[in-house]
Amino acid sequence: MSLLTGKLPAELLARLLSRVVRRDPRVLLGPTLGEDAALIDLGDRVLVAKADPVTFATDRIGWYAVHVNANDVACMGARPAWFLATILLPQGAPEALAEEVFAQIESACEALGVTLVGGHTEVTYGLDRPIVAGAMLAEAAAGRIVRNADARPGDHLVLTKGIAIEGTALLARDAADHLRRRGFGETSLERARALLDRPGISVVREALLACDTAPVHAMHDPTEGGLATALHEVAAASGLVAEVQAEAVTVLPETEEVCRALALDPLGLLASGSLLIAVAEADCERVGAALSKAEIPAACLGRLIEGTAGVIIDERGERRDIPHFRRDELARFLESLGTTSARG
Numbered sequence: 001m002s003l004l005t006g007k008l009p010a011e012l013l014a015r016l017l018s019r020v021v022r023r024d025p026r027v028l029l030g031p032t033l034g035e036d037a038a039l040i041d042l043g044d045r046v047l048v049a050k051a052d053p054v055t056f057a058t059d060r061i062g063w064y065a066v067h068v069n070a071n072d073v074a075c076m077g078a079r080p081a082w083f084l085a086t087i088l089l090p091q092g093a094p095e096a097l098a099e100e101v102f103a104q105i106e107s108a109c110e111a112l113g114v115t116l117v118g119g120h121t122e123v124t125y126g127l128d129r130p131i132v133a134g135a136m137l138a139e140a141a142a143g144r145i146v147r148n149a150d151a152r153p154g155d156h157l158v159l160t161k162g163i164a165i166e167g168t169a170l171l172a173r174d175a176a177d178h179l180r181r182r183g184f185g186e187t188s189l190e191r192a193r194a195l196l197d198r199p200g201i202s203v204v205r206e207a208l209l210a211c212d213t214a215p216v217h218a219m220h221d222p223t224e225g226g227l228a229t230a231l232h233e234v235a236a237a238s239g240l241v242a243e244v245q246a247e248a249v250t251v252l253p254e255t256e257e258v259c260r261a262l263a264l265d266p267l268g269l270l271a272s273g274s275l276l277i278a279v280a281e282a283d284c285e286r287v288g289a290a291l292s293k294a295e296i297p298a299a300c301l302g303r304l305i306e307g308t309a310g311v312i313i314d315e316r317g318e319r320r321d322i323p324h325f326r327r328d329e330l331a332r333f334l335e336s337l338g339t340t341s342a343r344g
Contacts, residue, residue, distance in 0.1 A: 005335060006327045007224050010236070034148050034237025036072035036220065037136075045139045048078040053133040061132050062087075062104030067202050068223070068272065069136035070112050074207035075219040075275070077146035078138035080112055085119040085134050090127035101130060112204060144211065148237035148278075151218035156284040157242060157301045158277040160206050160291060161199050162250030163227050164266055165273030167330045168258050169196040174334055175262065182261040192254040195273070203275040206296050210275075213290040214283035222271035224328045229268070230276050231310055231322055241310040242322060244302040262333055268325035278304060 007013075010033060017031050028046065029039035037050035050072040054064045062085070070080040085105055089098060098121065109116050114136070124131075172179065172192035179189060203221050210216050218238060222230035227249065231242040251259075251266045259266045279287050284300055291298040302313075310322035 004327050004331075006331045009326065010232075029147065032149075032237065034220070034233040034235070036075040036148075039076070039145060039147075041142075042139065044141075046078075046142050046145055048073050048076045048138040048140060048145075049135065050137075051133065051135040053131060055131050059100075060104055061130055062101040063108045064201075065132040065134035066105055066108035066112065066114065066136075069134045070114065071201070071203050071207075071221045071272065073136045073138045074204040075146065075221055076138075076140070077144045077207070077211045077216065077219070078140035079208060080114050080136050080138050080204060082117045082137040083109055083114050083134060084117060084137075085121075085132055087119065087121040088124040088127060088131040088133075089122070090129060091123055091125060093123065093130070097130065101132065105132075112202070146211065146216050146219050148218040148220055148234050149239075151234060151238035151240055151278045151304050152280070153240060153304060153306050154281060155217050155240075155278040155304045156281050157244070157303060158210075158279065158284060158287055158291075158298050159227070159250065159301050160203065160275040160277070160296055160298045161273055162252045162255075162297065162299075163222065163274055164255050164269035164271040165195045165199065165252065166201050166223075167226070167270035167328070168192050168252065168255040169194070170270070170330060171258050171262065171264075171333070172254075175337070178337070179258065179261055184257070184261065188254075188257065192258060195252070195254060199273060201272040203273065205294070206275050206291060206298075207277075209290055209294055209296070210277050210279070210287050213287050214279055216277060216279055216287075218276075218278035220276045222274050222276060224270055224331075225325045226266070226268040226271045226328065227274070227276075228323050229325055229328075230271070232324065234276065234278070234304070235310055238304065240304040241307040242302060243305050243307075243310070244312045244322065246312050246314045248299050248301045250297070250299050259329075264329040264333060265323065265325075267323060268329040270328050270330045
């Protein structure tokens with residue numbers, strides 16, 4: 001079967017990861033479905049390590065590379081600290097492109113309090129766009145680490161901000177003409193594009209705040225495949241499934257408009273900027289109050305339970321399986337237009 005753009009199918013990835021041999025006993029967590037970063041025992045501290053690329057042309061590629069890696073480190077309960085970037089530029093690229101990518105990386109690092117410590121930059125044959133492969137490192141006390149495998153039956157699921165911040169913003173940019181033909185005005189398009197910065201795609205602040213407020217059992221940032229895929233990934237790591245109340249899922253108004261116009265499902269749309277947090281029922285209200293005080297919208301979606309399939313319960317009490325998306329709705333739509341997404 002030919003592979004589609006985006007993440008590898010979960011079954012294929014699981015098969016590949018099953019062949020990985022842990023040769024160093026200090027590796028506390030290696031490559032695993034549903035976990036956001038690796039963990040390495042350093043004695044009294046744990047090293048958190050994450051690598052993630054941005055593969056499609058974008059005028060903010062360096063900025064993206066820092067934030068997407070920082071998010072995954074923060075989801076493990078650690079504060080992002082050190083960043084490395086491998087920057088591949090196409091032949092004939094102007095010097096200004098290299099300068100711009102470096103400036104974006106440094107700006108994002110400054111905003112997060114991260115230090116750029118190394119990497120590699122080269123002009124590469126055969127590329128038609130720049131690529132940035134980032135790696136983020138952090139350290140934390142062992143008791144601070146959050147793993148999705150540690151989620152417990154009965155844990156409540158909190159979602160910050162709502163869906164789908166990044167996918168909506170990118171569609172407003174890359175599918176603007178299609179949206180205009182469906183009645184979108186420039187004000188609506190600008191409002192959707194602005195989601196990229198307000199509220200933005202970083203979840204570092206809320207992840208660290210949640211960990212400072214109560215014991216957090218699991219955290220995951222919904223990215224490719226949207227909220228539905230994030231729920232399946234937490235399930236894969238924890239051995240539990242999600243029971244979600246449909247009316248509790250906050251779909252941003254801009255997302256509703258864009259998805260309605262383009263016949264997309266918000267549950268499968270790239271959702272960077274939201275954070276899924278699993279805490280004990282007794283701590284759910286406390287975490288929600290702390291987020292609200294910090295002016296970070298949050299809502300309890302439902303809970304984790306034992307079972308074989310996650311479900312969404314609508315306002316009538318009817319139950320349906322949480323959908324599986326073979327690929328993100330953004331990638332599916334843009335490829336149908338012969339366009340590549342601004343985010344890899």
